Amino acid sequence: EADIYQTPRYLVIGTGKKITLECSQTMGHDKMYWYQQDPGMELHLIHYSYGVNSTEKGDLSSESTVSRIRTEHFPLTLESARPSHTSQYLCASSPRRGLSYEQYFGPGTRLTVT
């Protein structure tokens, strides 16, 4: 069973606010990911990291930013939230083991921007 945590689980916030979504894992995994999922739709990768001080943009353009200062922590920040940011955000991690590895997901943060 994977140990990956996300907080908050649900967040309702007004337009223009700065928010940070937290993601932590206790498995010592090098690789971490953020996915965005609109209701009833597939997941899209928005950010990923291969290790400390490594961050890359994913396939779906996002106004959010990420940082990776510690192996276990991969927070996502929105400087000025907008209604278009309303979505579910899922964090995942995987071990560094060649090309083949399993990704484990956190419970997700459901964000609503009013």
Next chain:
Amino acid sequence: GIQVEQSPPDLILQEGANSTLRCNFSDSVNNLQWFHQNPWGQLINLFYIPSGTKQNGRLSATTVATERYSLLYISSSQTTDSGVYFCAVVSGANSKLTFGKGITLSVRP
């Protein structure tokens, strides 16, 4: 990039019935995972299966990598099996999962 197609898009079953969910992909893969997304939005890992066959209780999965498809079998379905089933793959020299659009399964009592 790689394309992932899942079928059927929606499936309604009576409790106790069996079902087969299909995932086709357009290129060779290094990783293939099946997930179940519950009503609360959490993704539950079902199988990590880039090739071969695995079984876990009432669920089993088979990936035929040479023919670029994977199948998820659900036997004796229960209402708790309801939700969305996603297939996701990694292809090439990167570690990014590409997801299919999902299959919405409804199991009726």
